[in-house]
Amino acid sequence: LSVAVSGTVSYDATHESRGELDQFYYGSLFMSFGPHLFLALLEGTVNAFVLALVALGLSLVFGVMRIVNIAHGEFFMLGAVLAWSCSVLVGGVPLMGFIVALVISPILVGGFAVAADKLILRRIGYQPESTIVATIGLLYIIQQLVLTFYGPDARPVEPPVYFRVVFPWFGYSGYKLVVACLSGLLLVGTWLAMSKTKLGLYMRATQQDQEMAQAFGVPVRRIYATVFALGAGLSAVAGVLVVPIQQAHYLMGLDPLLLSFIVVIIGGLGSLQGTMVAAFIVGISDGVVSVFFSPTLAKIVATLLVAMVLVLRPGGLFGKEDS
């Protein structure tokens, strides 16, 4: 593979025209099956990394708190919208806005999640079905507030770095590879935090047996708030990463939510390893079917896949049978 990095493309090229360029490369009718499949796998892998990030957040929240957060996708959307806001407020070089967004949006969204935990979830005692209803409410509140203040338009954000990785058959957006690398780093970071730090130990203890953890002096309440914020933060960061590829829009949260559900069910509710493996199965197959057929069909196929898994193993592929 000849990899050429062309960082010299002028920044005055608009996002849209770059999109057309990509279209030209990707849609090239002369591409034969092999390269086409390679492209699909590449797209799928990038998808899978982002999906893994979002699903990890959902899975952590389910694993430790035993609740399903329907508003999880809205945290993703908030991350994307905040990234757009940062790019406008900071101005200048896109990289600056991107870095600011990477730092600020998980903090803001995490803070919002802590408030929601304190004001709503804690008061209903994390009862599973009430929590689902409450988070559906939260979904509409967040979504409609964003519609009020941000508007109904989809808005693009400049990629922070722009270079093309040129394969013999097509050029590929280098930023997408950066997204995959950053997501990978965050996944490894979260895994290290879970397995090596005291906070991670507390989280795992709470996950295994909440009452016993409390008896051993684990501040369970604070752990709940932290986990909810962490889950929201991971989702928001994924939103920040994705927004230069996919524009920021107030309805963009639903797709990642449903895909993460698929991932979490296939992986087994609450199993982090299962979530990771399933994210790659779902992300890559979604990418491949999307490129060869249509994204809509890909989602339908993924859902039917879940039906199969549920029929064969109600607890998910990696979950415990009793879940």
Add this chain to the structure above:
Amino acid sequence: VSRRSAGKVFVLHMGMLALLFVAQFLLPAYHHTNLARIMVLATYAIGYNVLLGYTGLMSLGHAMFFAAGMYGAGLPIYYLQFGALQGFCLGVLLSLVVSTAFGLIALRTSGVSFLIVTMMFAQACYLAILNFNKVTLGDQGFILSKSLEFVALGPVRLVLSDPTVKYNLALLLFAGSFLLSVVLAGSPTGRVLIAVRENEERTRLLGYNTFKYKLLSLAISGGISGAAGASYALLFSYVGASFASILYSIYPLLWTLLGGTGTTMGPMIGTGLMFYLVDFASGLTSSYLLVVGAVLVMLILWSPQGIMGAIRTRWLPWLP
């Protein structure tokens, strides 16, 4: 229902139906149409309440049953010139098939997994409607003929777009499903469903096949929802993908919760209140769905029993 309260229950429910019948002579045209719409949507909520209120299974995917009824009725009428009554029957049949088939798969899971599965399947149906837009006409949907007749017996022709016919057919649909839910709630089968809601393990230990009862409940619930969907298509002459979207799975949950889960009158009251609240909010702002979110959160925080549930606890313990 004890013997003493049976009379009160009868009077109350018949009174509600009589009130709805009389209302058509008193209401101005705008509210007349609204109430017809509310009665059809309340039927949907009644279907939802059978599953949530009386069996304790929460679904986030009822839009697929509503849409099954709607498309099951709408497509044959649109493409094959079926009559309204035939279309209605096909719609109900399709929703029964969909809900039973779905139940056979989804009821293998329980609790939170069941919820997620309902939501995903409904989304898959929604996407399928969009994906096959050559037939379903996707997001745009299609309009049914305004001159569609419900029955035509010699000189008696009941045209569905006539407001009086519309109102009374909506009332007929509502009354049918309303009485079905009242009878079901008091029947031995209904008692078992309530037992499943209260404690499934114990019900199983008593020798009931709880899977069968849950499947039955899901089929009844899906069938009533489908009847509502089919009627909506027939009475308001429009079939579109938006009725299969996730919002239409959330709406019956909201209506039922607001009115009171596990109460027979709750769905109607919740639907009516919410319909006017959303109607009012949409006149003020384009972000009117904010009220949906706000009401859901407030209900869960302060009044999880809903309106009729609260009335039952405080004043009228005999309410079914």
